[in-house]
Amino acid sequence: MSRIPIATYRLQLRREFDFAAAAAIVPYLRQLGISHLYLSPITAARPGSTHGYDVIDYNALNPELGGEAGFARLSEAARANGLGMIVDFVPNHMAASVDNPWWHDVLRHGQSSRYARHFDIDWRRCEGYRHATVTLPLLDKPSEQSDIKIEHDNLVCNGVRLPLAEGGAGSPTEILRQQHYRLIRWQDAPREINYRRFFDINDLVGVNVEQAFDDMHGLVARLAREGPIDGLRLDHIDGVRDPAAYCERLRRLLVGNGLKQPYLLVEKILEQEEKLRPFPGVHGTTGYEALNFLTRLFIDKQGLEGFHKLWHALCGDASLREQAKRQILDTLFPGSVADLAARLPEGTREELVEYLVNLPVYRTYVDARGPSAEDRATVEQATKSEALRRSLLAPSEFAFRLQQFSGPVMAKSVEDTLFYRDFCLLALNEVGGGPEQKPMDPAQFHRAIAQRQATQPHGLIATATHDTKRGEDARMRLAALSMIVGEWREAMQRFPRHPALSQEHHAMLYQALLGGWPLEGVSASFAARVKEFAIKAVREGKEKSSWTSPNAAYEAELGNFIDRLLLFDIGENFRRAFGTLALHAARLGAACSLAQLALKATLPGVPDFYQGCEGWDLSFVDPDNRRPVDYAQRHSMLSHQEDWTELCGDWRNGVVKIKLTEALLALRKEKAEIFRSGRYMPLDVSDKRLIAFARQHESGSVVVAACCAPASFARGDWFDFSSARFDPPRPGLRPVIAFGALPLAIWA
Numbered sequence: 001m002s003r004i005p006i007a008t009y010r011l012q013l014r015r016e017f018d019f020a021a022a023a024a025i026v027p028y029l030r031q032l033g034i035s036h037l038y039l040s041p042i043t044a045a046r047p048g049s050t051h052g053y054d055v056i057d058y059n060a061l062n063p064e065l066g067g068e069a070g071f072a073r074l075s076e077a078a079r080a081n082g083l084g085m086i087v088d089f090v091p092n093h094m095a096a097s098v099d100n101p102w103w104h105d106v107l108r109h110g111q112s113s114r115y116a117r118h119f120d121i122d123w124r125r126c127e128g129y130r131h132a133t134v135t136l137p138l139l140d141k142p143s144e145q146s147d148i149k150i151e152h153d154n155l156v157c158n159g160v161r162l163p164l165a166e167g168g169a170g171s172p173t174e175i176l177r178q179q180h181y182r183l184i185r186w187q188d189a190p191r192e193i194n195y196r197r198f199f200d201i202n203d204l205v206g207v208n209v210e211q212a213f214d215d216m217h218g219l220v221a222r223l224a225r226e227g228p229i230d231g232l233r234l235d236h237i238d239g240v241r242d243p244a245a246y247c248e249r250l251r252r253l254l255v256g257n258g259l260k261q262p263y264l265l266v267e268k269i270l271e272q273e274e275k276l277r278p279f280p281g282v283h284g285t286t287g288y289e290a291l292n293f294l295t296r297l298f299i300d301k302q303g304l305e306g307f308h309k310l311w312h313a314l315c316g317d318a319s320l321r322e323q324a325k326r327q328i329l330d331t332l333f334p335g336s337v338a339d340l341a342a343r344l345p346e347g348t349r350e351e352l353v354e355y356l357v358n359l360p361v362y363r364t365y366v367d368a369r370g371p372s373a374e375d376r377a378t379v380e381q382a383t384k385s386e387a388l389r390r391s392l393l394a395p396s397e398f399a400f401r402l403q404q405f406s407g408p409v410m411a412k413s414v415e416d417t418l419f420y421r422d423f424c425l426l427a428l429n430e431v432g433g434g435p436e437q438k439p440m441d442p443a444q445f446h447r448a449i450a451q452r453q454a455t456q457p458h459g460l461i462a463t464a465t466h467d468t469k470r471g472e473d474a475r476m477r478l479a480a481l482s483m484i485v486g487e488w489r490e491a492m493q494r495f496p497r498h499p500a501l502s503q504e505h506h507a508m509l510y511q512a513l514l515g516g517w518p519l520e521g522v523s524a525s526f527a528a529r530v531k532e533f534a535i536k537a538v539r540e541g542k543e544k545s546s547w548t549s550p551n552a553a554y555e556a557e558l559g560n561f562i563d564r565l566l567l568f569d570i571g572e573n574f575r576r577a578f579g580t581l582a583l584h585a586a587r588l589g590a591a592c593s594l595a596q597l598a599l600k601a602t603l604p605g606v607p608d609f610y611q612g613c614e615g616w617d618l619s620f621v622d623p624d625n626r627r628p629v630d631y632a633q634r635h636s637m638l639s640h641q642e643d644w645t646e647l648c649g650d651w652r653n654g655v656v657k658i659k660l661t662e663a664l665l666a667l668r669k670e671k672a673e674i675f676r677s678g679r680y681m682p683l684d685v686s687d688k689r690l691i692a693f694a695r696q697h698e699s700g701s702v703v704v705a706a707c708c709a710p711a712s713f714a715r716g717d718w719f720d721f722s723s724a725r726f727d728p729p730r731p732g733l734r735p736v737i738a739f740g741a742l743p744l745a746i747w748a
Contacts, residue, residue, distance in 0.1 A: 003260075003263040004263060004283070005230075006033070006668050006669055006672060007034050007035055007665050008037075008606060009034040009036070010039075010466070010608060010610045011039055011040065012040050013039060013065050014050050014052070014065075015064045016451060016628070017628065018066045019070030019071050020073065021073075022037065022074050023076075025631045028638075030082060030083060032662055032665065033666055033669060036084040037078055037086070039085065039086070040466070041053060041088045041090055042062055043058050043059075043090070044057035045062055045064075047064065047099065048064075049064070049473055050623070051626075052090075053093075056094065056097065056100040057092050058062065058218070071228070079228075084230040084646070087233070088232075089234055091209050092198060092209070092236045092240055093205060093206050093236075095203060095205075096202065097203065098160065106118075106121075107162055107163050108132075110123075110133075110165070110180025111123055111131070111183075112134055115479050118207050118210045119206065119207060119208060120197060121196075122194045122339065126331055128177050129182060130556075131165070131178075133179065134194060135189075136162070136182065137184050137185065137189035138184075138186065139158070139185045139186065140186060146183075148183075149172070149554055150164075150175060155176070157183060158283075162181065164179065165180055166333075170407055178543070189533075196404065198408075200408070206239065213246075216252070220253070221254075224258055224259035224262070227258070230262065231264055232263075232264045232708050233286060234266045234267065238268060238403075240333050241400050242368075247264065247279040247282050248280035263283055263458075265283060265284060265460060266284075266285055267285070267286045269410075270289045272360065274361050276456050277372075277453045282698070283456065283459060284457070284458055285457030286460050286608070287462030287608055288431045288432030288462065288465075290452065291462050292437065293445060294599060294600065295427055295428065295430065295475060296440040296506040297445050297599075297691065298596065299439040299482045301439045303482030303483055303484070304482050307317045307425060310485075310489060312572045314504060320418055320435075322357055324413040324418045324421065326357060329357075329614040333409065334409070334667050336405055337352065338577060339669060340398065340405065344398060345398075347388040347391065351383065351388050352388065358382040359410070361378060361410075363404070363407045364379060364392070364403055366392070366394075366395055367395060369395070379393055379621075383459070414431075416540050417540060417541065418434070418435070419435075421504070423435075423508040424484060425511075426469075426511045426512065426515065427478035427479040427482075429469055430469055431465075442691040443682075445691065446691075447684035452605070453605070453606070457604055457605070458605060458676075460605060460607075460608040461603055462608045462610070463613070464598075464610040464625070465608075465610055466610070470611075471618045471619035471620075472613055473590070473613075473617045474515030474516050477515050477589030478511060478514065480512070480585055480588035482712045483594060483709070484711070486585065487581065487584070488581075492507075496564075496574055500557040501554075501561060507619065508537060508744075509562070512530070512583050513530065516529070516620055517579070519579075519586055522575060523627060524567060526566065527563060527566040529624055530566065532620075532623075533621060534558055534559075537621075540631070545593065558559075571579040586652075590616075590651050591710035591743045594711075594743055595656065597657065598706050601661075602746070603693075604695075615633075615657060637653075637654070644742050645740065647659055648742065649717075649741070651658070660742070669701075671702055671748060673697055674695050674697060675700060680698045681695070683703070683705075683729065685705070686725055687725040687726060689708065689709040689713075690705050690706065691705070691724075692705040694703065702746065703730055704745075705745045706744040706745075707724060710743055718741065719741070719743065721739040722740045730747065733748060736748050
């Protein structure tokens, strides 16, 4: 089996969906056309973990997922059905928890622990303490007012049992000062914490992968030797001190253990025109940039201009991105900024802040060899300070630490703040994208895809992941909203308003409702999901409420307003009118989704399917997008006949999407070399509502045309695309799918 997948299928493993549950659906995934399982982390995580990124033991399979026996059965099921396996690996961080044996040892032995250098800790000797300490933000009030007890060999603080250093004695206050850790209030963590965190999450401590490498990769090496895995997905590669060096060392480890040509992916967010750096052995990213190319292709330019006018009428022309960055630096990371500024041989804190505010990418990659041309250009763009430029472009400790820090600043200020403040058109507020992004016409799209093929021909093409802000079909509904901006403008003027809620949050709520609106009618469970999303959105925006200081009154008004709109008689007229508009947007969005699916399956790269998204995916942000999937229902949908007119006539049930997925993946398998190695050839079309290209290889050709502006093809409850004007300029090709009910055509 080739290490390059035909298609991957992402599974979010957890106690309720373990190795055995994954093994049970392998035959279904084989029938669907998937070639590789793509698993969330399988290493031991904190008990009860819902995601697996809080690793406690790199060298043990998670017992809550089924441990060794369960993974062996999953591996056998995959092998028996001809499926490969890619595993998500977390090199950047572990759980800062006593469940983690390494962390426990560090807390007990301090700097003398064998694992002290495995974590990025800036050990500090505080006045009155016997040892240099690591700060633990476990208190909710000063230590003298906290419930702290000594029980046997443990210090118990707010229910957490911490190990005691050897030889301690005295009162609890005296014993506290004899430890290798110092307890602080969690509210003081942004200023005082002295270990690198994953973003701003106190419970996740940064790993020094260069020091810990041999101790981290025992299980990975064994899986490479024994053969269950074909490759790895590397989580948050930008958090690693030197990503290129790490990838090379990892590649050598895998190859040395028998995994020839391992398939390696990095979770890396590329901004605007940024290209993936040539990390050794890495085939590509997890596909956020492809996701955004596809979204922008389906957004109407004039319609987006109309949305900008609506939004500017609400909030003016404020630089929300800059505001968000400054706030994040001041509130979440003041200690990190101060520590970095103190390491500057020249320059000031203000210059450092300006650099981070202006930095257009997640990080630079200055390593022992010095800066690349891209790094030099990025730094020169972001700061006018010559002294700061010299420090940033030298392979210094300051540069390495700042490069690890700039990614969390970007993520927290853009993904987790700006996206919840700028609600111009929510389809654009996606990982790797942003509200300032512009639509792509076919020519721009072709250039972007050709450039991506040149730098990462086998990277994933994702349309949904566990980290995306909304389901792929909800996003297409909102993109299609740009095609009917006039109707939306009129409707917004009629929608109810709550005097206690901001105008911005009204805009957010109504777009989110449209993206997720169930066509079969709203329910109490839907209202609960909307409220959970809306409260998370308000807290992430950090203006009316926040995670650290929840505004209970505002959140209550928001929740009550949602209930009145969706459940009570007062919202009956709203639900009727909104349902009519939602149906119109859903129809347009469904056509865009089917065209997007065809492009995802045929463009250069590997199509990735997030769990359950072979059917309509109208999820909100996590944890909503990690709800259980009804695989029995999905499997039964595959039994339908491939009659596209009939399936499109019943488009609401989602069968047309899963059957199209099956057909496209069958074509990818049949023409594997064309899709794996074929050139990407843009084709000119006279019908500007279409986009077309060919995939050419010595073994043959495939021509694809898809509609990215379906509104003009409307007919009744669906569309008639048979009038699309395109003739493939390749003699001898037969139609696999013809324009008709589907917004796409393929010849092979």
